Amino acid sequence: MTGHADVIVIGAGIVGSACARACAAQGLKTLVLDAAGVGGGATAAGMGHIVVMDDSPAQLALTRRSQQLWEGISAELPADVEFERRGTLWVAVDEEEMHEVRRKQAVYAAAGVRTEVLDARAVAGAEPELRPGLAGALLAPADAVLYPPAAAAWLLQQAVSLGAERLGPQRVAAAARGEVRMEDGSKLCARWIVNACGVGATQLLPELPIRKRRGHLVITDRYPGFVHHQLVELGYLKSAHAVADESAAFNVQPRQTGQILIGSSREFGAEDTEINRSLLAAMLRRAEIYLPRIGRLRAIRAWTGFRAATPDKLPLIGPWPEDGSLMLATGHEGLGITTSLATGELVAAEITGIRPGIAAEPYLPARFLNGSPAASEQLLFGEAAYD
Amino acid sequence: MTQTFDILVIGAGPAGVAAATAAAEGGLRVGVVDDNPSTGGQIWRRGAASPAAARRWMEQFESAAITRLMGWQVIDCLRLGPDGGVLRAEGNTPGGEAADLHFRRLILATGARERFLPFPGWTLPNVMGAGGLDAMVRGGLPIEAKRVVVAGTGPLLLAVAAHLKERGAQVMAICEQASPAQMAPLGWALLRQPSKLRQGMGYRWTTRKTPYLTRCWPLAALAESSVGESDGQNSQPRLRSVRLQREGRQWTVECDYLACGFHLIPNTELAALLGCAMRDGFIVTDEQMQTSMPGVWCAGEPTSIGGVECSLLEGQIAGLAAAGKTGAALALSKRRAGMQAFVEALERACRLDPRLRDLAAEETIVCRCEDVRMAALRGRSDGRDAKLHTRCGMGPCQGRICGGATEFLFGWRAGQVRPPLYPALVSSLMEEEAAGSVAGGAEYAVSEGIENV
Amino acid sequence: MTERASTALLSGGVALSVDGVIVQVPPGTTVAAAVCVAGAWTRRSVSGEPRAPLCGMGICLECRVSIDGAPYQRACQTLCAPGMQVSTCGEPALP
Numbered sequence: 015m016t017g018h019a020d021v022i023v024i025g026a027g028i029v030g031s032a033c034a035r036a037c038a039a040q041g042l043k044t045l046v047l048d049a050a051g052v053g054g055g056a057t058a059a060g061m062g063h064i065v066v067m068d069d070s071p072a073q074l075a076l077t078r079r080s081q082q083l084w085e086g087i088s089a090e091l092p093a094d095v096e097f098e099r100r101g102t103l104w105v106a107v108d109e110e111e112m113h114e115v116r117r118k119q120a121v122y123a124a125a126g127v128r129t130e131v132l133d134a135r136a137v138a139g140a141e142p143e144l145r146p147g148l149a150g151a152l153l154a155p156a157d158a159v160l161y162p163p164a165a166a167a168w169l170l171q172q173a174v175s176l177g178a179e180r181l182g183p184q185r186v187a188a189a190a191r192g193e194v195r196m197e198d199g200s201k202l203c204a205r206w207i208v209n210a211c212g213v214g215a216t217q218l219l220p221e222l223p224i225r226k227r228r229g230h231l232v233i234t235d236r237y238p239g240f241v242h243h244q245l246v247e248l249g250y251l252k253s254a255h256a257v258a259d260e261s262a263a264f265n266v267q268p269r270q271t272g273q274i275l276i277g278s279s280r281e282f283g284a285e286d287t288e289i290n291r292s293l294l295a296a297m298l299r300r301a302e303i304y305l306p307r308i309g310r311l312r313a314i315r316a317w318t319g320f321r322a323a324t325p326d327k328l329p330l331i332g333p334w335p336e337d338g339s340l341m342l343a344t345g346h347e348g349l350g351i352t353t354s355l356a357t358g359e360l361v362a363a364e365i366t367g368i369r370p371g372i373a374a375e376p377y378l379p380a381r382f383l384n385g386s387p388a389a390s391e392q393l394l395f396g397e398a399a400y401d
Numbered sequence: 402m403t404q405t406f407d408i409l410v411i412g413a414g415p416a417g418v419a420a421a422t423a424a425a426e427g428g429l430r431v432g433v434v435d436d437n438p439s440t441g442g443q444i445w446r447r448g449a450a451s452p453a454a455a456r457r458w459m460e461q462f463e464s465a466a467i468t469r470l471m472g473w474q475v476i477d478c479l480r481l482g483p484d485g486g487v488l489r490a491e492g493n494t495p496g497g498e499a500a501d502l503h504f505r506r507l508i509l510a511t512g513a514r515e516r517f518l519p520f521p522g523w524t525l526p527n528v529m530g531a532g533g534l535d536a537m538v539r540g541g542l543p544i545e546a547k548r549v550v551v552a553g554t555g556p557l558l559l560a561v562a563a564h565l566k567e568r569g570a571q572v573m574a575i576c577e578q579a580s581p582a583q584m585a586p587l588g589w590a591l592l593r594q595p596s597k598l599r600q601g602m603g604y605r606w607t608t609r610k611t612p613y614l615t616r617c618w619p620l621a622a623l624a625e626s627s628v629g630e631s632d633g634q635n636s637q638p639r640l641r642s643v644r645l646q647r648e649g650r651q652w653t654v655e656c657d658y659l660a661c662g663f664h665l666i667p668n669t670e671l672a673a674l675l676g677c678a679m680r681d682g683f684i685v686t687d688e689q690m691q692t693s694m695p696g697v698w699c700a701g702e703p704t705s706i707g708g709v710e711c712s713l714l715e716g717q718i719a720g721l722a723a724a725g726k727t728g729a730a731l732a733l734s735k736r737r738a739g740m741q742a743f744v745e746a747l748e749r750a751c752r753l754d755p756r757l758r759d760l761a762a763e764e765t766i767v768c769r770c771e772d773v774r775m776a777a778l779r780g781r782s783d784g785r786d787a788k789l790h791t792r793c794g795m796g797p798c799q800g801r802i803c804g805g806a807t808e809f810l811f812g813w814r815a816g817q818v819r820p821p822l823y824p825a826l827v828s829s830l831m832e833e834e835a836a837g838s839v840a841g842g843a844e845y846a847v848s849e850g851i852e853n854v
Numbered sequence: 855m856t857e858r859a860s861t862a863l864l865s866g867g868v869a870l871s872v873d874g875v876i877v878q879v880p881p882g883t884t885v886a887a888a889v890c891v892a893g894a895w896t897r898r899s900v901s902g903e904p905r906a907p908l909c910g911m912g913i914c915l916e917c918r919v920s921i922d923g924a925p926y927q928r929a930c931q932t933l934c935a936p937g938m939q940v941s942t943c944g945e946p947a948l949p
Contacts, residue, residue: 051786058789163789183782235797235824235926276827289819291479298831309828312926313821314797436912438933443911472931493931495924514913526895526906536910540930541883542890638904769916772901797915802908824915824926
């Protein structure tokens, strides 16, 4: 077995794999632990949409940086990662949403993200299956689609080729003060322990402000050319962050296989992996409003997954002030696939003291500790946190 | 569409036919759903030279007041409680209408499917299951004068060979992987079931000119490139011959079809979705065939692979018990114990030779939906890991075909069952549950047997 | 109903089209059997192999064909009907 490591990454999802790769790239002696296979948690359940989002300036910075990092490695990605620069089409149904299109374009432009406003005709031309009568759309052409478990496996393989070591499936019982204790009683020590367990992060650190937010997806048989871009309703932000415990939004993705991935739903308070039939039905009806013929496609599978949601919709990346050895890389909610790379960069930068590509402050877990402004206002998941 | 039943039976094979017929005698509203276009299941399907017992059962079934929903595939359970539930089904038509089937009590008679094992060439056209070719012939595939090799394991091989022979096929060989020693207890058990023994001897008489080879299996299905006839598919590989192995000897038999199935796997997906307890891959029931889920009974192959007589008996018990006729159900269930020896002997006779694990070459496809090859699967920690990283089992059969193989090859177990149970139109998953009419209400007072519900 | 289909009906058979070729089969024949009679395969696998029915009972989905314009229909679970248009092996058409 291995002696003292610089970093132990717990969790081999896409975030943990990206952290391991970034740490190993800095020459840190890195170990990776996971309870099961690579990318079997939220990584396997998610859509695999590399997207720039502008819900907040901090979110924009993180997603923008991540997208650049994905772009930078896109030529190296093996075929099974299925990286395709499909572009996102933010679909606007009416003039009110067209205002949002133009606002969004200005925000993106200020951040250096190129987008294109499509009018009604251009939308119909770009996506003939969309219903007639839409107002337009914002096209973000640099957004991409990939297959997350394969991406996680590749990132981990990169980490290993840079010197990281992956230990066989191990369930971690505790991780604190530089020591990781397995359920079988064995121990590992390191200067840093990175908790990249997604919703499982609270099992090691119950006080983390993370809640499970369940989502549903449906995948169809193969219908190449049915849609061409990742299609998202512009009301997505409204519905995705709605106060309601359950919400569904139109979010459809073309896979390289020709399959269509249909999302999305958000649900607090659901602890099991069961399908919520009525929410699933609502999600599919929402998709049908935009794609009237989607009902004629054959669905071959449906599943659920858990997003790790934080009160302020920003991930927890950086040191946990209560324990000088603990580093967090969790709480990415629905953006972990996109933001995994910038997360890895921030974690490695924090450990080595080098300057990261973006400011680390907005994502520091310390914001939720007593006395911090975020803690006083947002420690509890309440309506206030969701505008 | 919405339909409401006192008792809903899933599957119109022998177990389902017996269950529905027994349940309908009390005047209850009974419905039977099956995805096949015709009743009888795989064994009594249209066109079969049915034994007299089968004809009697089918006549009773056809004349009873039973709603038969043929060509409907159950895709989900929307609700299940102690007082009943709702299944959603989809019609096997291009339009694919959805229907919500409300029930007070449910009987699962979902039968079994063949286990397939990958070997080089098994994905070639005209390589089918043993039951698969039989079903195709019953569905109108001309087999007269065609050369067929029947292979795999289990009593189905002989039955299929005999049926194909009766239809004019030239059965070149029957290749049974099991050893005579392993099959001997089955022979002893058959002595206690004279009708089965007579049937088996009849099959062998029909196929008496065909060699029946034990410890024999196909090593490879070999192709020739033929010029397509009318469809313009030139140079398509077509089955030409089968390479067989028996002990140290290998030889090649020319044929038009290879019918190859390695016994049966129970269809338990619906039961698993409902939450029924399982043991060793089969549904657990009590002596009245009730599952661990109140109001849900199970009969036939999902509980154990025991042949038609066993399925009929279990179907009757389940039908009577679900209809509240506990006394009659318990009286019949005594006979079921006597069939256990046969079930065990059959299981032993069909146990797969470990050498069959070596049939697949590295480049042999294991998952036919996604064309995942053997080499990609080696070293995967479990079925889910393989699915996520190789796509094995990710296709439209939902792992029903490769799952039987990977269970034998690697010991992988099926994962969580979720809707849709089969590929279904997105529109069929889009609708909220349709309200059903009240079924019987207080009149449906089942006094006996309701205690354990 | 086409003229040919009605002729077939009179003669006790069912006429349908498989990839544009008229096939005549006895009533009660499955589409899977009719496709075999027509000398066609049912589908191409994701890596391009020709495939034909395997299980014959609606489980394996190797027999998926387009019927009357609707893709991914299980041919073994569908009975032939007069005038039915079956197409095999093609690119998966949109519904």
